Amino acid sequence: MDRLPLLVITGPTAVGKTELSLRIAEKYNGEIISADSMQIYRYMDIGTAKVGLKERENIKHHLIDIINPDEEFSVAEYQKRVDILIPEILERKALPVLVGGTGLYIKAVVDGFLFPEMEKDEELRYSLERDADRYGSEYLHDRLKEIDPELAKKLHPNDRRRIIRAIEIYEKTGYNYSYYMRKQEERPSRYNTLKIGLIRDREELYSRINKRVDLMIEKGLVEEIKNLFELGYNLSITAFQGLGYKEIIGYLEQKYSLEEAVRILKKNTRNYAKRQISWFKREKDINWFNLSTLDGDMVYEKIIELIDKWQYSF
Secondary structure: OOOOEEEEEEOOOOOOHHHHHHHHHHHOOEEEEEOOOOOOEOOOOOOOOOOOHHHHHHOOEEOOOOEOOOOOOOHHHHHHHHHHHHHHHHHOOOEEEEEOOOHHHHHHHHHOOOOOOOOOOHHHHHHHHHHHHHHOHHHHHHHHHHHOHHHHHHOOOOOHHHHHHHHHHHHHHOOOHHHHHHHHHOOOOOOEEEEEEEEOOHHHHHHHHHHHHHHHHHHOHHHHHHHHHHOOOOOOOHHHHOOOOHHHHHHHOOOOOHHHHHHHHHHHHHHHHHHHHHHHHOOOOEEEEEOOOOOHHHHHHHHHHHHHHHHOOO
């Protein structure tokens, strides 16, 4: 059976994915599937840089605003939803366009997600959370080093949620996270995928990141977070650990000034972009376009040419 076509547009934060994806979707009657692990949350619009409502009216978007900030959502659940969406989009004679910077989401869709179905073990989760509260996140990170040294090198000791999840996977299956990742690497692509990667020279990308943060503050990021508190969401929810939220929450807790919060947010976002670039550079089948060396229209034309050639294969 022929593999279903899927166009992927990816790259680091603030590089220009949204603008390009809207142009591509308009030309090819595309429907955009968000591959952003923060845009799934309702009420969190400014800090996640969601595409505007007007654009969403013109081009159909999927997997934005699908859960509340205090609800859990896994990569496996994401993959399941996208696997349902892609055939539906194609039935409407539209092109599915997966757009975003969450590499693990994209990888799960393109290569498949190998983790076995695991029933939620509340007792195990509570025990790990209690150990983290009692002994600190470093304690759990040391435990992860013993069962999965490869992953432990990649995760910051304070990344409590992912550390706990990795320990749960090992405890429930007997295999560590890195084992499943290696197995996933061996699998062929599940779709007939064309991957477009956008990049800019570092200084230009960092300048765009800094401007985006300033714009978020102007648009009311502080007020957005205050509104989330008023809706009753507390500091323990996973969504508040996301970029743009944890830094402003520090300001609201009077740990530092708003100016300092903005500085920290810009720095953290630049570091996040570095990590995204490192992740995507490991992928061998991305067609890269540097928006610093080619103007937007020229990049668009080159990408159109690439898509047209690709379409002949399905």
